Amino acid sequence: MSASLPLKERFHLPDGVIYLDGNSLGPLPKGAEERLAKVMSDQWGTNLIKGWNVDGWMAQPLDVANRIARLIGAPENSVVLGDTLSVKVYQALSAAVRMRPDRKVILSDTGNFPSDLYMAEGLIRQLGQEHELKTVAPEEVIDAISEDIAVVMITEVDYRSGRLHDMAAIAEKARGCGAVLVWDLAHSAGAIPVDVTSVGAEFAIGCTYKYLNGGPGAPAFIYVRPDLVDHIDPALSGWLGHDTPFAFERNYRPAHGIERMRVGTPPVLQVAVLDEALKIWDDVEMADVREASIRLSELFIAEVESKCTDLKLVSPRDPNMRGSQVSFAFEHGYAAMQALIQRGVIGDFRAPNVMRFGFTPLFLDDEDVKAAVGILADILDNRLWDRDEFKTTNRVT
Ligand SMILES: *Cc1c(COP(=O)(O)O)cnc(C)c1O
Numbered sequence: 001m002s003a004s005l006p007l008k009e010r011f012h013l014p015d016g017v018i019y020l021d022g023n024s025l026g027p028l029p030k031g032a033e034e035r036l037a038k039v040m041s042d043q044w045g046t047n048l049i050k051g052w053n054v055d056g057w058m059a060q061p062l063d064v065a066n067r068i069a070r071l072i073g074a075p076e077n078s079v080v081l082g083d084t085l086s087v088k089v090y091q092a093l094s095a096a097v098r099m100r101p102d103r104k105v106i107l108s109d110t111g112n113f114p115s116d117l118y119m120a121e122g123l124i125r126q127l128g129q130e131h132e133l134k135t136v137a138p139e140e141v142i143d144a145i146s147e148d149i150a151v152v153m154i155t156e157v158d159y160r161s162g163r164l165h166d167m168a169a170i171a172e173k174a175r176g177c178g179a180v181l182v183w184d185l186a187h188s189a190g191a192i193p194v195d196v197t198s199v200g201a202e203f204a205i206g207c208t209y210k211y212l213n214g215g216p217g218a219p220a221f222i223y224v225r226p227d228l229v230d231h232i233d234p235a236l237s238g239w240l241g242h243d244t245p246f247a248f249e250r251n252y253r254p255a256h257g258i259e260r261m262r263v264g265t266p267p268v269l270q271v272a273v274l275d276e277a278l279k280i281w282d283d284v285e286m287a288d289v290r291e292a293s294i295r296l297s298e299l300f301i302a303e304v305e306s307k308c309t310d311l312k313l314v315s316p317r318d319p320n321m322r323g324s325q326v327s328f329a330f331e332h333g334y335a336a337m338q339a340l341i342q343r344g345v346i347g348d349f350r351a352p353n354v355m356r357f358g359f360t361p362l363f364l365d366d367e368d369v370k371a372a373v374g375i376l377a378d379i380l381d382n383r384l385w386d387r388d389e390f391k392t393t394n395r396v397t
Contacts, residue, residue: 002285005292005361010280011213013363018372020347023187023325023358026213026277035276036269044268057268062259064271065221067278068212071286072185072204073195074223080258081274082266085186085207085220087236089119089153091261092203092222094235096151096180097123097131099202099228103150104131107179109138111158116184120153138163142173149179156194157187157323160350162315164192164323171199186210189221191293191324191360193286196223211324211360214274222261229258238263280362292361294319296369297326300357303373304328308380314354325358334397338390339379345372349397 012028013019019027043055052058065079072079082088093106106120117133124131136144138158145152152174156165167183174181182203188194190211196204204223208214224232237252239245240262244253254260298319304311311328330336330353337349347357357372379385 002288003283005284005288006363006365007280007284008363008365011363016344018345018368018375019363020345020357020359020372022213022360022363023191023210023323023356024348025209025216026190026211026360027363028215029213029277029280031279032215032273032276035272039269039272051268057266057271060268060271060275061219061262061266064275064278065258067275067281068189068206068208068221069223071194071212071281072189072206072223073197073199074204075197075226078226078229078258079221079223080261081208081219081221081271082262082264083220085184085205086115086119087263088205088220088222089116089182089184090123091234091236091263092182092205092224093120093151093153094123095224095232096153096182096203097127098233098235099180099231100150100178103148103179105149106131106133106151106153107141107144107149108133108135108153109141110135111138111160111163112153112155113159113184113186116153116155138165141165142170145170145173145177145179147177147179149174149177151180151182153182153184155184155186157191157325159187160314160354160356161327162187162322162325164316164321167201168199171201175200187323187325190281190289192290196225201225202228208274208277212274213277213280213362215270215277217267218270218274218277219267222258224258224261226257229260230256232260234260236263240264240266284362289361290324293324293359296359296361296364296366297322297324299366300326300359300369300373303370304376307373307377310380311355324360325356327354327356329353330355332385334393335385335387335390336376336379339385339387340376342390343375343379345375351397 043051061081069079183201185206189206209218333353333355
């Protein structure tokens with residue numbers, strides 16, 4: 001049974017706050033604090049090292065990842081948790097490149113998140129500079145896929161503008177050209193319907209602290225197509241990806257299945273929080289989340305365009321071409337966002353001039369959207385952003 005949205009009562013949301021940044025860091029789910037406290041006292045505090053077995057800590061990166069598998073159309077035991085998304089990019093990309101030894105080009109787009117591109121650059125240096133990272137404009141990706149391309153590395157939703165790639169079309173072209181697809185779901189998992197199986201992606205990766213509400217530092221996930229995984233040669237060949245880690249063999253032998261993408265000791269406390277956070281997906285349908293997200297973002301755009309005429313929409317106007325965020329350009333966007341945050345409306349800012357607002361229907365409704373735009377209009381109409389306190393740039397924007 002699907003519950004009706006929003007489910008505000010399932011989250012801790014401070015009074016007076018309208019949170020439009022669940023795309024960057026999801027809020028604290030109810031039950032997570034208690035779960036963490038219990039794991040600390042009843043497991044770590046009581047069972048000490050026995051927790052790896054009696055409390056199932058060692059199996060959790062696979063067990064908990066099965067909750068994510070259901071959200072992204074992946075079969076059971078084809079997803080595993082660990083590390084951060086940047087590390088998972090490296091793992092997927094290095095494995096993908098090794099699948100096409102006779103090809104030397106990694107294709108991505110200029111809208112991709114910098115860390116993904118930086119990791120590709122680092123991998124290329126590691127491989128002796130024989131490869132090339134080619135980035136084209138997002139709308140040119142499909143045409144740029146050719147038989148020279150080893151790997152197509154695409155983040156489905158643009159972190160700045162919310163623009164959505166047509167992954168089925170990209171995957172089809174890649175398949176036709178024999179290129180391997182690495183699909184980054186950072187702003188997709190928990191935001192829009194995803195089906196890695198029907199798209200046929202070889203690799204998918206994502207983080208869990210954005211729309212999946214796993215909390216700051218929550219582990220990332222990686223999917224490898226089940227028919228390929230036993231042929232993958234892991235670059236990060238850590239002991240927990242070994243077939244028999246506790247045999248302490250002298251040489252690395254990869255585990256069977258997705259567990260070969262594990263590296264080292266899992267973050268047990270974070271995995272427990274994530275497990276609790278993912279329970280909400282037992283009660284909601286992704287299609288309902290998507291429908292509500294489109295309704296909220298359409299309302300937001302209409303309200304902003306009628307009340308805040310200095311702001312210019314930089315996200316695609318067609319909701320089917322957007323993920324779950326909406327961005328507006330404004331010359332004084334940084335200061336305006338600071339003023340907005342001080343008034344309790346939390347979005348974020350991406351250089352050079354983008355005010356970014358995430359719509360997470362698990363805890364937002366139409367009234368929140370209207371109230372947020374009312375405050376934004378007040379700040380703009382009265383130039384309330386024009387103060388020194390709002391103009392010093394923080395380390396994290
Ligand atoms: C959020 C995000 C990241 C962040 O990577 P971490 O290693 O988790 O810090 C990487 N790539 C994309 C596309 C993202 O949206």
